[in-house]
Amino acid sequence: MYLPFLFLLYLFNLANVCSSQSVLTQGSSLFVEKNDHLLSPNRLYTAGFHQIGQNAYCFAIWFTQPMLDGKHTLVWIANRDEPVNGKRSKFSLEKTGNLVLTDASQRFWTSNTKSNSPLQLQLLDSGNLVVTHVHNQSYIWQSFSFPTDTILPNQPFPRDTVLTSSRSLTNFSSGFYKLYFDNDNVIRLLYNRDGIASVYWPRPWLLSWQAGRFTYNTTRFASLDSKGLFLSSDSFTFNTSDFGETLQRRLTLDVDGNLRVYTLSQKRWVVSWQALSTTCAIHGVCGPNSLCTYHPETGRTCGCMHGYKAKNRSDSSFGCVPTFDFNKDSENYDFIKLPFVEFYGFDSQWSTRSSFKECMKACLDDSDCKAFQFSFDQSFGSFVCYIKLLLYNGFYKGTPFNTYLKLPKSDVLSYTDQKVVNESKLDCSTSVIEIKRPYDENSTNGSLKFMLWFSIILGGIEVFCFLFFYYITKKPSPTTTQTYLAIATGFKRFTYDEIVKASRSFRDEIGRGGGGIVYKGVLADNRVVAIKRLHEAIQGEAEFLAEMSTIGRINHRNLIDTYGYCAEGKHRILVYEYMENGSLAENLLGANQLDWRKRFEIAIGVAKGLAYLHEECLEWVLHCDVKPHNILLDADYNAKVADFGLSKLFHQDSTQDSAFSRIRGTRGYMAPEWLFNLPITSKVDVYSYGMVVLEMITPQNRLTRDQATDYSEQKRLVSWIREKVHEASESLVETQIMEILDPVMEEEFEKIEMKNLLRVALKCVEEDKDARPTMSEVVKMLLDSDKEL
Ligand SMILES: *[C@@H]1O[C@H](CO)[C@@H](O)[C@H](O)[C@H]1NC(C)=O
Ligand SMILES: *[C@@H]1O[C@H](CO)[C@@H](O)[C@H](O)[C@H]1NC(C)=O
Ligand SMILES: *[C@@H]1O[C@H](CO)[C@@H](O)[C@H](O)[C@H]1NC(C)=O
Numbered sequence: 001m002y003l004p005f006l007f008l009l010y011l012f013n014l015a016n017v018c019s020s021q022s023v024l025t026q027g028s029s030l031f032v033e034k035n036d037h038l039l040s041p042n043r044l045y046t047a048g049f050h051q052i053g054q055n056a057y058c059f060a061i062w063f064t065q066p067m068l069d070g071k072h073t074l075v076w077i078a079n080r081d082e083p084v085n086g087k088r089s090k091f092s093l094e095k096t097g098n099l100v101l102t103d104a105s106q107r108f109w110t111s112n113t114k115s116n117s118p119l120q121l122q123l124l125d126s127g128n129l130v131v132t133h134v135h136n137q138s139y140i141w142q143s144f145s146f147p148t149d150t151i152l153p154n155q156p157f158p159r160d161t162v163l164t165s166s167r168s169l170t171n172f173s174s175g176f177y178k179l180y181f182d183n184d185n186v187i188r189l190l191y192n193r194d195g196i197a198s199v200y201w202p203r204p205w206l207l208s209w210q211a212g213r214f215t216y217n218t219t220r221f222a223s224l225d226s227k228g229l230f231l232s233s234d235s236f237t238f239n240t241s242d243f244g245e246t247l248q249r250r251l252t253l254d255v256d257g258n259l260r261v262y263t264l265s266q267k268r269w270v271v272s273w274q275a276l277s278t279t280c281a282i283h284g285v286c287g288p289n290s291l292c293t294y295h296p297e298t299g300r301t302c303g304c305m306h307g308y309k310a311k312n313r314s315d316s317s318f319g320c321v322p323t324f325d326f327n328k329d330s331e332n333y334d335f336i337k338l339p340f341v342e343f344y345g346f347d348s349q350w351s352t353r354s355s356f357k358e359c360m361k362a363c364l365d366d367s368d369c370k371a372f373q374f375s376f377d378q379s380f381g382s383f384v385c386y387i388k389l390l391l392y393n394g395f396y397k398g399t400p401f402n403t404y405l406k407l408p409k410s411d412v413l414s415y416t417d418q419k420v421v422n423e424s425k426l427d428c429s430t431s432v433i434e435i436k437r438p439y440d441e442n443s444t445n446g447s448l449k450f451m452l453w454f455s456i457i458l459g460g461i462e463v464f465c466f467l468f469f470y471y472i473t474k475k476p477s478p479t480t481t482q483t484y485l486a487i488a489t490g491f492k493r494f495t496y497d498e499i500v501k502a503s504r505s506f507r508d509e510i511g512r513g514g515g516g517i518v519y520k521g522v523l524a525d526n527r528v529v530a531i532k533r534l535h536e537a538i539q540g541e542a543e544f545l546a547e548m549s550t551i552g553r554i555n556h557r558n559l560i561d562t563y564g565y566c567a568e569g570k571h572r573i574l575v576y577e578y579m580e581n582g583s584l585a586e587n588l589l590g591a592n593q594l595d596w597r598k599r600f601e602i603a604i605g606v607a608k609g610l611a612y613l614h615e616e617c618l619e620w621v622l623h624c625d626v627k628p629h630n631i632l633l634d635a636d637y638n639a640k641v642a643d644f645g646l647s648k649l650f651h652q653d654s655t656q657d658s659a660f661s662r663i664r665g666t667r668g669y670m671a672p673e674w675l676f677n678l679p680i681t682s683k684v685d686v687y688s689y690g691m692v693v694l695e696m697i698t699p700q701n702r703l704t705r706d707q708a709t710d711y712s713e714q715k716r717l718v719s720w721i722r723e724k725v726h727e728a729s730e731s732l733v734e735t736q737i738m739e740i741l742d743p744v745m746e747e748e749f750e751k752i753e754m755k756n757l758l759r760v761a762l763k764c765v766e767e768d769k770d771a772r773p774t775m776s777e778v779v780k781m782l783l784d785s786d787k788e789l
């Protein structure tokens with residue numbers, strides 16, 4: 001009778017100790033080191049310090065539940081343009097009633113509020129962070145009045161508020177797109193960068209009433225309700241595609257300038273409405289002199305036109321610059337035709353009466369003319385000539401649009417292959433935000449140390465409680481516990497002593513690779529781990545730490561989970577999850593051979609992992625050494641790619657701008673680009689992937705590492721397989737295919753899937769890198785064969 005009661009009391013106490021608060025009282029603070037946060041009573045939202053870069057933090061509100069990739073979705077940021085230090089920063093409700101964010105003693109943000117009566121800071125169930133009077137609960141400040149790039153259901157969007165997009169997926173600073181009520185009471189989207197401003201929604205060529213907007217309601221108020229109905233006072237309204245109560249939604253002005261409503265579905269945000277369906281129609285996406293192309297599979301890419309080159313190769317929003325000088329005589333210029341292309345805006349003149357010849361001459365005579373557009377316009381019933389001063393907002397619009405680009409005659413002559421786009425590049429920013437604000441180390445006095453220890457102990461108790469409650473409230477599947485554990489403990493820097501202890505002085509060697517030797521170990525918290533000791537040739541600590549910060553943020557079920565690292569003296573060590581079934585290489589050679597289904601799943605898994613590395617735009621990572629030894633298998637034979645993000649660390653002897661100037665990779669899986677000194681792109685991994693898949697389905701003796709020592713051997717093998725597959729498809733019999741397949745799998749494989757896998761693998765090992773698919777295309781092709789069955 002009395003024991004359960006005690007137990008309950010114990011639980012209750014425990015809950016009190018570790019329950020996260022939703023209220024901060026006057027005169028107290030949330031500290032960055034302690035990971036202090038406020039939790040809304042319904043636990044949906046959390047407010048606290050969010051790490052946005054190396055040692056860089058913002059005070060933010062986010063959805064408590066992480067997404068599938070382990071990341072949190074931010075809904076509000078106090079100091080988006082000025083992150084604070086990871087040490088000695090705090091967010092306080094001062095005695096005077098002012099809310100301030102300080103870094104050491106410097107103020108970075110303040111609410112500018114003041115009151116003589118008692119106040120408190122509260123995070124409400126709606127996601128609104130409010131400063132209220134304790135007695136009557138009336139607000140004196142609320143985060144809902146100062147949105148960043150997101151509004152939540154029932155959050156008002158009144159006059160004079162603005163949503164501003166983030167700069168990029170990794171840089172939360174204010175970007176170039178805004179949502180606001182204009183002077184004519186219409187809600188609009190605007191692009192504004194370096195003095196170039198243009199409205200692109202509603203469609204700029206329509207008058208407001210043509211776009212269905214009402215310009216005379218001066219209320220200027222909009223909001224999204226909890227069912228998914230958006231209403232604006234200019235009579236613009238829509239329902240989300242999943243109209244209905246109880247779902248979690250957010251309306252966000254995205255990095256790419258599109259306004260979207262997202263609905264949470266199984267830890268993933270699904271778009272349930274968007275303002276523009278053609279993402280290339282968003283102004284400024286590619287910067288000046290650049291052409292936007294959209295492909296349903298690869299998304300949007302920006303390219304420079306013939307005669308132009310990228311201004312900044314790592315950030316396409318800077319656009320392109322001409323490779324020639326525009327100040328020559330008009331005789332020196334000619335034009336190339338860009339079919340179906342339109343550049344919106346910046347016409348110095350237009351006329352409905354000129355012929356093509358006259359239009360061309362007008363552009364030649366005007367030294368500021370960069371191009372002209374000559375297209376048939378139905379509403380005029382004639383051709384219209386536009387003279388373009390600047391080339392912005394360019395994209396393929398279809399008939400009848402045609403643009404004629406002005407170029408020096410020499411460049412027109414070199415325009416032979418009709419390739420409009422000279423170069424295309426990824427729209428990923430690879431920079432990491434880092435704060436190196438100096439502060440006085442010595443002032444870390446006794447009481448601070450005490451606080452630190454206290455918070456560590458408190459943190460420990462909290463983690464314990466968290467896990468404890470998690471266990472008693474849910475019956476977790478093993479994989480989710482893993483994720484939670486990883487999140488609770490985080491990506492860690494280990495000391496060398498810890499590593500020595502965990503690996504029992506590097507006793508249990510489990511593998512040996514190009515980068516170093518791998519040992520098995522057990523961490524203090526009993527996690528079994530793989531410990532990779534990198535060869536000492538590794539570069540300086542700064543590069544290593546930069547790579548670690550990249551690796552620490554990478555999180556995907558087909559990529560090995562890195563728990564932490566050690567950088568002490570000359571030691572460079574990585575700690576990652578231990579994989580029960582070892583590497584694919586061992587499994588292919590071992591006695592206990594993989595069946596067809598497992599091999600097919602492994603092929604898909606590896607493709608997904610690589611696609612994430614290449615194209616999720618989080619950070620552009622080339623693997624450069626894809627091979628069966630780097631593909632590890634967990635207890636359920638799920639494939640995880642290991643050793644990514646390290647390629648930059650070895651071989652840093654780059655002579656010029658290219659960080660990849662030396663041959664990398666392993667013979668037998670190496671793309672021809674390495675040998676012939678061609679530019680290295682993500683397609684080198686696609687090639688290696690193709691070789692791995694071929695190795696996986698053909699008998700082992702053919703493609704082991706020792707045999708395929710040189711490239712011609714590799715090539716001979718591929719062409720032999722290609723020939724057999726070709727013969728098989730010609731004669732419609734499968735015998736030729738059987739010849740190339742590993743007999744272990746015989747008779748158990750699905751023919752359609754097998755043929756598809758072979759076809760995809762052969763595409764991946766094309767000599768010409770442009771003929772190879774991207775990794776995300778590979779995933780799609782493999783999954784499609786799944787569906788056909
Ligand atoms: C709430 O109380 C404070 C002082 O205690 C007062 O200044 C404020 O006007 C009150 N607000 C409302 C809505 O009554
Ligand atoms: C103006 O918009 C507000 C808010 O949407 C609405 O309540 C009001 O009825 C509108 N007024 C007119 C005259 O349409
Ligand atoms: C949204 O859905 C509601 C309920 O079905 C309907 O009454 C309303 O007219 C719809 N509004 C729009 C803009 O489609």
Ligand SMILES: *[C@@H]1O[C@H](CO)[C@@H](O)[C@H](O)[C@H]1NC(C)=O
Pocket residue numbers: 305306307308309310323411414422423
């Ligand atoms: C294409 O781009 C490259 C690389 O930026 C540049 O060097 C080259 O001049 C451009 N070629 C032409 C014909 O514009």
Ligand SMILES: *[C@@H]1O[C@H](CO)[C@@H](O)[C@H](O)[C@H]1NC(C)=O
Pocket residue numbers: 311312313314315429431
């Ligand atoms: C290119 O852009 C990145 C990110 O904005 C920046 O860090 C880098 O300095 C730029 N490079 C050049 C050459 O302008």
Ligand SMILES: *[C@@H]1O[C@H](CO)[C@@H](O)[C@H](O)[C@H]1NC(C)=O
Pocket residue numbers: 167171172173174431432433434
């Ligand atoms: C983030 O964006 C801001 C604003 O464009 C820029 O000033 C800052 O340098 C960027 N940070 C990085 C690390 O690229």
